[in-house]
Amino acid sequence: MALSQADVLAGIKEIVEEVAGIPAASIELDKNFTEDLEVDSLSMVEVVVACEERFGVKIPDEKVTELATVGDAVNFIVNAAA
C-alpha cells in the first residue's frame, strides 16, 4: 500500500520522540539524525526497527548509514512501500 510523505513523517516524529525523547515539533525533513537530533547509534537501531514494524518495510543495515536526515528516511520508506 502506498504511503504518503506526510504520513511517514508523522510516524517518524512519533517514533523518534518515543525512542530518543526529542519533541516531535523539532523534527523536520532537513534535520540530521546524528548532528541535529543527537540520536545515538543504539537509538538509531531502535528507530529503524520501529519504522520497519510500523510501515511494513525492510530497511537493510547497509541502507541505514545512507539515511542521514529525516527526509532521507521518509523518502526511503515511501519508495520501499510503493
Place this chain on the structure above:
Amino acid sequence: MSQRRVVVTGLGATTPLGGDVDTTWKALLAGQSGVRLLTEDWRELLPVHFAARVATEPADQMERVEMRRLDRSEQFALVASREAWKDAGSPDDIDKERLGVVIASGIGGVITLLDQFVNLNEKGARGVSPHTVPMLMPNGPAANVGLELQAKAGVHTPVSACASGAEAIGYAFEMIKNNRADIIVTGGVEAAIHQLPMAGFAAMKALSTRNDAPARASRPYDVDRDGFVLGEGGGILVIEEYEHAKARGAKIYCEIGGQGLTSDGYHIAAPDPEGSGVQRAIKFALQNSGLSTKDIVHLNAHATSTPAGDVAEANALRKALGSDADHVAVSATKSMTGHLLGGAGAIESVFIVKALQDRLAPPTINIENLDPAVTVDVVRDTPRQLPAGDIAALNDSFGFGGHNVVLAFKSL
C-alpha cells in the same frame, strides 16, 4: 603522606520503605514493613507470592526516555546517587580525575536479560533491543552513575552475591585510603523481583512461604522464621577524604574506620556453623579501624530470616565480641526492608550512618518468640537510644560463596 581518613558526606536510597533516605529512615524507626503481596499473575507459578518492592517507582523520579535505556537496577542506582550527590552539596566543581564510582549489584540486569530472551523468541533477533548489553551488564549501574557524574578516577563493581553492596563500600574506602581518589559515590542496588530468580531462590528453600501474612514473613531471630523475603532498591553513600571534605565545607556524617574481609572456604550457600570467617572479619575490621570491641554500641546484622544463617551469625558475633556483645544493640532491618541482595550491605550502611547521627538503633520487627539460641542483644519493636560521646558501629554482610564483609563506622 599522613594517614588519609575517610568520611561520609552524602546519603541516598530508594527502598521498600521509601523513595529517599528520610522517608525510609522514618518508616524504619516506626517499625513498618515494606513487604507486600505481588500483583503479577506469575506469582501463582511460585510457592512464594510476596516480595518487598520499592515504595516509589523510578518512573515517578526520572524521565521516561531515560528509563527505557536503563535496567531497573540502573534506574535505582541513578535515583539514589542523585539524592546522595545532592545531599553531599552537589560538588560538581571538584577534580573529576579524583572522583570515582563503586556500585555493586548481586545479579545485575537479570530482568533485562530475561525480557530480551522473550523478545528474541517472539520477534527474532531484530526484536532484541540494542540497549540489551549495557542494560544487563552487572557494572551497568556503576557505569551509568559514573557517566552522569563524569567520574574519571575509576568505576568499579565488586560482585559477591549478598555481600556485594558492603564490598563496594569497602573497595571505595580503599581507593581513598590508597590515594586513588578523593571522593567516591558508592553502594549497591538490586532489581531481581522476577519469577525466575525467585523460583531459583525458592528451589533452594531460601525464601519464606508465609503467603497468608507477607508483612510478618521476614522475622530474623524468631523461632518460626522460614526464609528471607526478596527486596529491591538500593543505597548510595558519598564518601570522601576527610581534609577534602573539610576544605569544601561539606557536611560530615561520620567516619568509615575500616573493613574486614574474609571467606569461609566451607560451602557454596550454607553458612559455616562455626562462623570463624565472620569472627575473623570482625577482628580485622576492628584492627583496621583502631577500634576495640568496647567501642561498638550498634551492629546492623546480616540476619536474613533463614533458619541456619541467623543463628550462625549470632553465634559468631557473640564469640567475636565476647562480653562486650552485651552493650551492642543488634538490629536486623531486613525484617522491614526484605533482603536487597547486592543492595543490602549498602542500605544497611546508610542506616548505620543515620543511627550514628540520630543516636538511635532501628528496631527488628516480627519477633514473636526470640530463638533461645540467639545470644546477642536484639533491638525489638521500637528504636533504642545509643549513648552520647564517641561511638562506633558495625555492618556485617555475607554472600553465597562464603564471602564475609564487615564495615566499621565511627562517630566524628
